[in-house]
Amino acid sequence: MxxxxxxxxxxxxxxxxxxxxxxxxxxxxxxxxxxxxxxxxxxxxxxxxxxxxxxxxPGFIDLHVHGGGGHSFLDGSVNAFLKAAELHAMHGTTSMYPTALSGDKEELYKNLGVYERANKENTMGAQFLGVFLEGPYYSMEQKGAQNPKYIRNADPEEYKEILSRSPMIKRWDSAPEREGGIEFIRYLKSKGVLPSMGHTSAVYEDVLQAFENGCTLATHLYSGMTGVIRKHSFRFAGGVESAFLIDEMNVEVIADGKHLPPSLLKLIYRTKGPDRIALVTDSIRAAGMPDGEESILGSLENGIKVIVEDGVAKLPDRTSFAGSVATTDRLVRNMVNLAGAPLCDAVRMASITPANIMGVSDTKGSxxxxxxxxxxxxxxxxxxxxxxxxxxxxxxxxx
Structure with a gap:
């Protein structure tokens, strides 16, 4: 049709x-x-x-997705983009932001070009609305499954060059407490790119400063960020508590039923409400594939091996999750069945709220x-x- x-x-x-x-x-x-x-x-x-x-x-909008159906957006091929978009469309996603991990800069440039070609050919999958860069300006302590060899401070010469390569970069994630972090957030804001915070060791004072400078979204809340920490016997609110304390802070939630238990899904829903929560898959290439198999997080050439079991991707030593294998229908279903949200609110968190966060609600989300x-x-x-x-x-x- x-x-x-x-x-x-x-x-x-x-x-x-x-x-x-x-x-x-x-x-x-x-x-x-x-x-x-x-x-x-x-x-x-x-x-x-x-x-x-x-x-x-309304169709579901996924702000944070790395691939699916055996394909990654870092594979360097138009076919990988198209097949991943088709897999997620089967599960209700109508719009998505293909997401890149911390990695090789030349690989990133290659895939930005591939994105633009795939965007023109994408007729049977979820629509691409832009690119989300996840990393590499992160906290080493909260790197999760991000490759540590790429983690570093924000480099103005580097990020200005990257942003000049493509107008399709719509969002970029970072740890605001790192050296140069606030300047990076300001620059993103000046270029119309949404700054978000993730894989961060920030405490409340760091987060508040980042928010004041334009960082209004917390990436996969609870995952890759600190809760309450102690320094010299004194307690400090971490990134999690900061996202709750700042009423206007939006949050991503991986509602796959694995990254967060029902109790935390309920807490987030009751605290932030459906107008501040965006349900995201954070799915890797293994989304839509069987459990019990090895997979790769990131590109085939430079990615990290992971295992898929218990309905989630893990590092081989099982010390950390390594992205999800969820699809958006599962997220909506879980918010109803596990968090007790009414269906209309669960749909809202997968449609108009992410549209509002990304500034596309004039054409998307309802x-x-x-x-x-x-x-x-x-x-x-x-x-x-x-x-x-x-x-x-x-x-x-x-x-």
Missing amino acids: SNTGKVKIYNGNIITPYRTIANGTIVIEDGIIKQVGSANVEVPGALEIDAKGLTIS LVPGKDADIVIFNDNVEIAKTIVKGRVVYDKEK
Whole structure:
């Protein structure tokens, strides 16, 4: 199905930003939502899609994703981008930000070029909205599965050169307490790139200064950051507590049921609320692949070997998780089943909230007239029946 002409989706329960419309109808024209309502209106010449009483939801937006289906966004091939995007579309993701790890700079440059080519050819997967650079200006103590040989202080000459290479870099992560960290955040902000904090040993004073200078997002809360620490017998609030204390700080949550137990998912949900939480997969190439196999975090050439067991990726010595193997449908399902969030809030954390965080909510994140027709249809267990990207059906379970 192309995204030209008219499409009518009917006989489903539509989740809008503030309500659910029972037995609702959505009319799409040229990939844009034209009508949303309860009446099953006649649309002459439209392709009709019967939702069969299922939920019609905004498409999910993944801010932090490294790959899937056996492919990584650092593999250096257009095919890897396209196949990973198709895998995640099968699970409800309609937009994503391909994510790069701390690594070789020349490898990064190569993959920025590959991204631009893949973006033009991507017709059957989740849409690419830009690139997220995760590292390398991190805390060595909180590196997690990041390769330590690449960890370093922010280098103005280096990051200015990198940013000059591509206008598609939309977000960059760092540890704000490192030397030059605040200057780096200011520069990102001046260039319209979202600064976020992650893999950090920052305490509250560091985080507050970073927030004041434009760092408004905490990467995978709890993972790769300190909780309360002690220095010379005195306690200090770490990055986790800082994200809770600063009301306006947005947070990523890997709700795969492995990185965080139900108790912490509940705590984050109750403390930050659905308007400050973005559900992210942080998935590596092993997403959508069987458990019990070895995989690679990062590129095939320079990546780190990991094992996949218990529904999560781990370093071979099992000292740290190494990214997730989750898909967005699992995140939404877990926030309902493990955290006790209403379905509408779980969907919100996977759609309009990430859209707001990245400044794309004028076209993405909710089912209202004038926005892109990014839509998922799923059952009561958040199992995806159809995924639609800008009016095009890219996944249909029945086919």
